[in-house]
Amino acid sequence: MSSQYDTLAAITNLTAELPLRKYYEEYTFFQALGDIKGRSVLDVACGTGLYSRRFQQRGAARVVGIDNSEGMIDYARHLEASQPLGIEYHVLDAASARGLGTFDVVAATYLLHYAPTREVLRDMCTSLFASLAPGGRLVSICMSPDIELADASYYRKYGFEVASQGKGDGDVATLTSVAPGLPFTISAHHWSRATYEEALRGAGLREVVWHPPQIAPEGITALGAEYWTEYLRLPHAEVVSCVK
Template sequence: MASRFDALGDMYEEMFRLPWRAHLESFSVLRALGALEGEQIYDIGCGTGLYSRVMKRRGAARVVGYDISEGMIAVARRREADRPLGIEYTTTASDAEAGAFGRALGVYILPYAEDYTTLVEMCSIAARALRPGGLFVTLPVNPDYHGGRAYYERYGLRLFDAEPRADASRVTLELCFGRYAEQITARYWTRGTLERALRESGFEAIDWPAFRVSEEGIARYGEEFWHPYLDCPHASMITCAKV
């Protein structure tokens, strides 16, 4: 899977500026993470470092970005070299700093677990990094996402079943905005299985907070623009705490 993303760094950078990511997703994720001043944060599946940079600018004392894609990390390191923030980037998940972090973020990492064992392993990366009581925020595919091929098009994406929905079944994500038309295969997981994997990995207090839109997003695009996504988002947000 890493090689599939090595060449997509520029697209992911531009996608972060789309309205739904700028005014809904990132707004909601940062609300869920809470105050970041002085925190140590582990950004799992950091890609080109988009969230890593935002969190560091919001006062995090330390941010470590981890991704298995050499291409994504190369872009992240170039951004760090151009405008140094003191972010560390790595392609290796090490246990050397187990329990060192107060927050862990995993945006769209769980949809790439192809089986339950891998799903638990991904959750466990976050659990090992966190100290007891540490917060993990992650975004899987919404177990109840809308199956209509065109439902999310106004936001620059399409998401639809590639096979009947069941744990680990394939879903097709099409990123369709600007000059881009990329198709990615992700995996669907039921709500119960996601919660079971998190508990098995050492998490408790599992919650599914709703997405919210920033005041700027409403002012710029109007409330009607956001209704389809808020009614049935393509992703869910999960928060949980390390036991």
């Protein structure tokens, strides 16, 4: 178990420090999320709890993280036991989360693009809707509908490459890390903006907003504005929010 924890810790720590995650993803996500002090938050597909811990540190009243990976949840619980923040973790998927009650905020980071069909995407959105309290907000990070697929090396300087089996709605795209010491490959589905919105609205969610990609001021200082120009033109991931 300790070797598993070591591996998960290394991956979590390395990805958390990647410029793209630290200066783009987290910054854009939390700008969209807004003030969560005193709010209840459900972190769906929480992995090792990176965002769950961020939510608690930002003043959330209750944070619950769920993931269908037992190994990820075991490691998240290990971190919680080492540095208690009061976060609950459960081995569950979004469809099984209804017994946990409803929440002011549901966060779904890198979840929706794993839906292999429109029907599954709609089911995911319906499950997220069910976990929201009336007036609650869903904030999600997903593969951008505008991701660059023609040039596999487009994102190389940001730490990864992207290849696709096609450019149709729902086709599989594979992201391969080229960051030193961080080898991994992830496959997901690139859905159009219209398909995402149809699934979200079909589940009963409203006020769907795609948030413009932003870079933290620290990221501009550290790497310069020019470094981010190509990424901001065609980000590989975008933040979308909506309300119940």
